Amino acid sequence: MTDFTTWDILRNLLLAARWTVLLSLVSFIGGSLVGVALLFARIGKSGGGRAFVKAYVEIFQGTPLLMQLFLTFFGLGLFGIDVPAWLAAGLALILWSAAFLTEIWRGCVESVAKGQWEASSSLGMGYLQQMRWVILPQALRVAVPPTVGFSVQVVKGTALTSIIGFVELSKAGTMVTNATFEPFTVYGFVALIYFCLCWPLSKSSQILERKLNVAHRNH
Amino acid sequence: MSLIEITEVKKRFGDNEVLKGINIDVAPGEVIAIIGKSGSGKSTLLRCINGLETIDEGSISVAGAQLLPDELHLKALRLKVGMIFQGFNLFPHLTAGRNVMLSQMVVKKTPKAEAEGMAKKMLERVGLAHKFDAYPDQLSGGQQQRVAIARALAMQPIALLCDEITSALDPELVNEVLSVVKELASEGMTLLMVTHEMRFARDVCSRVVFMHQGRVHEIGPPEKVFANPATPELKQFLGVIH
Amino acid sequence: MNYAFDFGWLFDYWPVLVKGILITVELTLVGGILGVSLGIACAWARALGPRWLGAIVATYVELIRNTPFLIQLFFIFFGLPALGVRMGELEAANLAMVINLGAYGCEIIRAGIQATPRGQFEAGASLGMSRIQTFWYVVLVPALQRIWPALSSQIVIVMLGSAAVSQIAAEDLTFAANFIQSRSFRAFESYFVATLIYLALAIGLRQLLRGLGWTIFPRRAAR
Numbered sequence: 294m295t296d297f298t299t300w301d302i303l304r305n306l307l308l309a310a311r312w313t314v315l316l317s318l319v320s321f322i323g324g325s326l327v328g329v330a331l332l333f334a335r336i337g338k339s340g341g342g343r344a345f346v347k348a349y350v351e352i353f354q355g356t357p358l359l360m361q362l363f364l365t366f367f368g369l370g371l372f373g374i375d376v377p378a379w380l381a382a383g384l385a386l387i388l389w390s391a392a393f394l395t396e397i398w399r400g401c402v403e404s405v406a407k408g409q410w411e412a413s414s415s416l417g418m419g420y421l422q423q424m425r426w427v428i429l430p431q432a433l434r435v436a437v438p439p440t441v442g443f444s445v446q447v448v449k450g451t452a453l454t455s456i457i458g459f460v461e462l463s464k465a466g467t468m469v470t471n472a473t474f475e476p477f478t479v480y481g482f483v484a485l486i487y488f489c490l491c492w493p494l495s496k497s498s499q500i501l502e503r504k505l506n507v508a509h510r511n512h
Numbered sequence: 513m514s515l516i517e518i519t520e521v522k523k524r525f526g527d528n529e530v531l532k533g534i535n536i537d538v539a540p541g542e543v544i545a546i547i548g549k550s551g552s553g554k555s556t557l558l559r560c561i562n563g564l565e566t567i568d569e570g571s572i573s574v575a576g577a578q579l580l581p582d583e584l585h586l587k588a589l590r591l592k593v594g595m596i597f598q599g600f601n602l603f604p605h606l607t608a609g610r611n612v613m614l615s616q617m618v619v620k621k622t623p624k625a626e627a628e629g630m631a632k633k634m635l636e637r638v639g640l641a642h643k644f645d646a647y648p649d650q651l652s653g654g655q656q657q658r659v660a661i662a663r664a665l666a667m668q669p670i671a672l673l674c675d676e677i678t679s680a681l682d683p684e685l686v687n688e689v690l691s692v693v694k695e696l697a698s699e700g701m702t703l704l705m706v707t708h709e710m711r712f713a714r715d716v717c718s719r720v721v722f723m724h725q726g727r728v729h730e731i732g733p734p735e736k737v738f739a740n741p742a743t744p745e746l747k748q749f750l751g752v753i754h
Numbered sequence: 755m756n757y758a759f760d761f762g763w764l765f766d767y768w769p770v771l772v773k774g775i776l777i778t779v780e781l782t783l784v785g786g787i788l789g790v791s792l793g794i795a796c797a798w799a800r801a802l803g804p805r806w807l808g809a810i811v812a813t814y815v816e817l818i819r820n821t822p823f824l825i826q827l828f829f830i831f832f833g834l835p836a837l838g839v840r841m842g843e844l845e846a847a848n849l850a851m852v853i854n855l856g857a858y859g860c861e862i863i864r865a866g867i868q869a870t871p872r873g874q875f876e877a878g879a880s881l882g883m884s885r886i887q888t889f890w891y892v893v894l895v896p897a898l899q900r901i902w903p904a905l906s907s908q909i910v911i912v913m914l915g916s917a918a919v920s921q922i923a924a925e926d927l928t929f930a931a932n933f934i935q936s937r938s939f940r941a942f943e944s945y946f947v948a949t950l951i952y953l954a955l956a957i958g959l960r961q962l963l964r965g966l967g968w969t970i971f972p973r974r975a976a977r
């Protein structure tokens with residue numbers, strides 16, 4: 294047990310990082326799907342739908358992700374199901390991501406100039422046609438950089454799932470530390486792996502953002 | 513018979529009554545200039561005719577059909593009346609050609625080939641056939657406005673509403689847009705245009721409407737309105753302009 | 755689902771909750787004030803400081819923004835003692851929050867500074883102000899005013915993120931909820947109550963920061 298080489302440490306952490314990646318992907322994709330549904334309710338015409346999404350976003354952005362994980366974990370438990378940690382982790386992260394993505398995308402839709410709605414109205418298009426052909430294509434372009442930027446938050450958010458017992462990179466870090474008694478090295482490596490996952494995403498978000506701004510200035 | 517009948521139209525924004533009972537009848541083929549001070553309600557009037565704002569009282573009918581605020585009636589109206597905006601409002605993610613094709617295909621369900629043919633014809637008409645594949649940000653303001661005109665024309669409207677369509681343009685680009693409008697007028701298109709181009713109004717329009725504080729303050733042929741203003745408000749307005 | 759909700763334990767355990775709330779508030783206060791100060795210093799270094807300092811700060815900012823708060827916390831609390839740097843849970847929690855907010859604050863404030871028109875620097879200089887004075891009055895205050903909403907949201911995010919400090923046994927609100935659920939066996943209810951308190955704290959903090967913005971930047975309030 295005590296003869297962990299640095300390579301052993303790194304190998305164990307990298308193996309666990311696969312779960313971090315998988316959980317991030319599931320959360321981001323799931324969150325996007327739920328987020329799209331919420332977005333349509335938020336910008337739609339039904340007052341009830343709009344109020345619901347507003348409250349949803351307020352709650353998920355106004356409480357700690359850790360609490361959401363606990364409540365999902367123990368809340369599912371109330372139904373008498375023995376909840377595996379991955380299920381609670383995935384579900385909570387999906388709902389949490391959806392709240393943030395919806396809010397980001399709503400901003401993008403609202404950033405489309407009012408004149409675009411008016412021009413397409415005056416050409417006889419209905420609400421859905423305007424959305425499909427005029428508003429969403431433009432909103433989508435602006436949405437890419439902040440959406441990529443948010444994916445970094447998702448990757449970092451998965452670290453908290455270690456607390457409800459999902460074995461991913463952070464949890465593996467704690468386990469390896471307990472076996473090696475080398476917290477400095479182990480958490481250093483853990484941080485480094487997270488950095489390698491997140492930094493390319495952050496950077497591409499920045500680059501995309503800059504490109505978009507340049508394109509805008511050319512108008 | 514008049515093509516557009518505006519009867520006792522009133523429009524409020526909260527407590528602010530912007531249109532206080534407007535009456536105008538527009539005959540087919542007429543070209544009407546709407547002039548007046550900033551805030552007198554010119555844009556609001558055009559927007560009401562196009563159903564972008566709902567009116568509080570009175571009625572508007574186009575080609576005998578009453579303007580009602582439900583989706584079906586609005587769509588029918590907008591197929592008959594096109595609108596051109598001060599800020600062009602081209603769709604920036606589509607080429608000039610696609611801008612002209614989109615509403616034909618989406619609203620009228622015109623087959624693509626046919627819509628494309630129409631788009632080419634309309635761009636040709638505004639002198640921009642060679643810009644079919646250019647994106648709006650590759651065009652000058654004057655060219656963008658001409659594409660916007662082509663886009664409205666492609667829906668084959670019986671009347672066009674133009675709200676200060678040259679105000680956002682550099683002076684040297686104003687004429688290329690006005691000459692397109694003049695061409696349309698001579699072909700018999702019915703036009704209602706808010707404009708600050710007094711010379712253009714005098715030369716091209718059949719009637720001039722002077723709006724003041726939400727009312728039609730004076731209306732008449734340009735010779736009369738410009739040469740013999742009857743009210744002190746119009747006199748003052750024309751004095752300020754010249 | 756045949757589960758009877760029971761909030762009777764609240765009666766026995768409310769002092770634990772109150773203590774937890776106070777610690778979360780303390781962490782947020784210290785983290786907020788020192789974190790924003792650090793953010794200002796870093797933004798200065800990146801925007802106007804010497805190049806080498808700017809590079810160091812940029813590295814720090816990237817490192818913090820691309821790793822989870824939980825790992826930063828573990829590194830400080832469990833890792834640093836290997837270098838002989840030892841501290842209690844609360845100090846570690848405070849330090850982690852300051853470092854975290856400092857990095858995000860730096861980027862937010864820097865964006866505000868970059869939006870300051872160039873001419874403002876020269877105007878300040880031409881009035882005979884020193885570089886520091888120019889930075890403070892001409893650059894920083896308008897920049898802060900511009901980005902105050904973004905900075906406020908970040909402070910709220912850091913407050914909510916502080917729930918993780920329970921993992922190094924800092925006795926914050928989440929720690930209290932953990933403690934209560936382990937005694938009362940009412941896990942869902944404990945966390946539910948804690949969540950509601952966090953929500954109230956977040957809403958309150960947001961209002962507080964908005965009010966603070968109005969007092970610090972009265973020009974905006976007038977509008």
Ligand SMILES: Nc1ncnc2c1ncn2[C@@H]1O[C@H](COP(=O)(O)OP(=O)(O)OP(=O)(O)O)[C@@H](O)[C@H]1O
Nearest residue numbers: 525528530548549550551552553554555556557676
């Ligand atoms: N959406 C709106 N909500 C509230 N008030 C409005 C709205 N649109 C216009 N108004 C008000 O209605 C009045 C008339 O506006 P309108 O745009 O019709 O004037 P205008 O004659 O076109 O002026 P300009 O020459 O400046 O374009 C103004 O006082 C304006 O503030």
Ligand SMILES: [Mg+2]
Nearest residue numbers: 554555556676
């Ligand atoms: Mg106007």
